[in-house]
Structure formats: C-alpha cells, structure tokens
Amino acid sequence: MRLTLISKSNTEYVTSISARRRLGKLNTEIRAFENSKSVHYRPQRPEFGDLVSHAEKLARDLFSQIPPENYDENEEYVE
C-alpha cells in the first residue's frame, strides 16, 4: 500500500482500511476498560502498533525470499 502497488479499489486495500478503523475502536474499548479497572499485564500488554510493524517485517522477509525466476512476468516491480 505504501508503494501504491495496490490500487485503492483493490479488495485488500479496502479490507485494510476497514481493519484500521476497527482496530482503532478495539484499542479505545481496551483503554476505556483499563481506565475503569485495575488491570495488570504479564509479561506486558500487546501493543497493536508494534504488532503491525512485526507483520510488516514478516511480509518483507517473505517477499524477499521469493526467487526472481518465480516472479510473475505480468507484474510490475519497483526497484
């Protein structure tokens, strides 16, 4: 999405935007709960932002493992 390789009408793009909105609401729900109660986490509270970064890294690692001969000739790659 950042490289604009996925068009805005693409299902993956639309799902991802909707997922962001939903994630924001879930974060708000959890924060509201934490503010109203005494909550203790062990080892620590999972931060959704960190998890997004981890997934990005995983995606980068996975794509970097695809050998060039397996690239689809109809796709366009940006160096």
Place this chain on the structure above:
Amino acid sequence: MDFNTTLLREKFIIRDVINAPSDSALIAMSNRMAVNLTDAKGITVETIIVRAQNMHLCIRMASHIVHAYEQNGSLLYHDHSYSWEKAWERLIGTHEQKHNPHKWIALYAQGKVVFESGIHHPFLDLIEKCDAANPENYDSAVRLAEDAFSQLGKTVTVDYESNIGLVVFVEKGQGRCGIILRNASDKNSTFNFRIEESKDQHISPVQCLNICAAFLEGIQLAFIIGMAN
C-alpha cells in the same frame, strides 16, 4: 458469578480407511468454548457450547450468553424462544459483516444445535452429540464418533488436534485471563492479565471475555494491516 472457561482451537482430520485414498482426508476446524451457567450456589444450571469460525466471535457469543443469563436467567428453558439471530447480528461488527464472508457460528445444548449461522462442518454436530452422550469426558467423543461411523458401515479414523487459545477465571473478586497466541512461525507466545475488584467496581465475566475478544481480534487485524502495508 464465578466463572471459568477455556477456548480450544480444534482440528479434526477424518479419513475413510477403506474406500478413500490416504490423501483425501476431510478436515473440520473450529474454536470451541463450553459456557457453564451456574446458580448462586455454584451449581451448573445449563451448559451451552459455542463453536465459531474465529476466536473473537466465539468469545463474544460466550460473553453474550453469560450477560443474557445474568440479566434474564435460563436461556434454554424460557417459555419464549430466545432470539439468537438478533444476538448474533448485534455482536458481529461492521468490519466482520463486510469482510468476513466465511464467518459461522453454532450453539449446542445437550448435543443439539440451538442456533447456527453460516456454514460449519457437519462433523462438529456429530462430535457434540457424542459429547452429550458421554458428558464430562470430551476426549472420548472422538472415539464415539468413530464408532458412530462404524455403525453406519464406514470405517473411519479421526485424528484430533487441539490447543488452548484462551483461559478465563473469574472468582473471589478477581479476573484472570491468559491468551495463547500462535505466530506465523508456529511458535506460541502467551500473555496474561489480572483484573482486581475494588470497593465500588465488581469484576464481571462479561467484561473479561469482551476484552479478551478485543485483544484477539486486534491482534488478527494488526497482522492483516501489517501484511498489506
């Protein structure tokens, strides 16, 4: 109300030993929670089994069942039939409604389906029937299911794999929840949280379950967002 439950992530691999080739196994996957609803003395009044496509929907339905029971008492023995359809529609968010066409849920009581939506594997219905026939020993349900197939003249083997996705204990003014995550490299990681009751705020199983569902859904969404980014 004291409350404890476990969410199991289950996989059944069903193989026809005689007629089908070895690589044509049927696979039934499900998340399962047994929701025991108790009276003031702690005696189980009714048990509802929740099965669903994903963990957060399973937990939210379990939470809804506990909430409805706390508000109105028994859900199964009311004169009027409980509107499970409305409850299900309410607990699916807009995102899930639009972007998860494969969502399903099935609720069971005493081995019978009391509500279902979406398409689930029929083998799960058989497993619940077998579990109801031999309660308190869920592991034996798989063997009973094999026997049921055998009586129908089909020799099948059922391999059963399960792992725990969530444990929730709410008792003595304290809520304890443990969430077990399986990451992309198939390794498990766990995080726990504990909620303590204060003078003016009681701990409700409903709140604990809802927060667990929020974490699990959030973790899944974070993965989707990160992969798309």
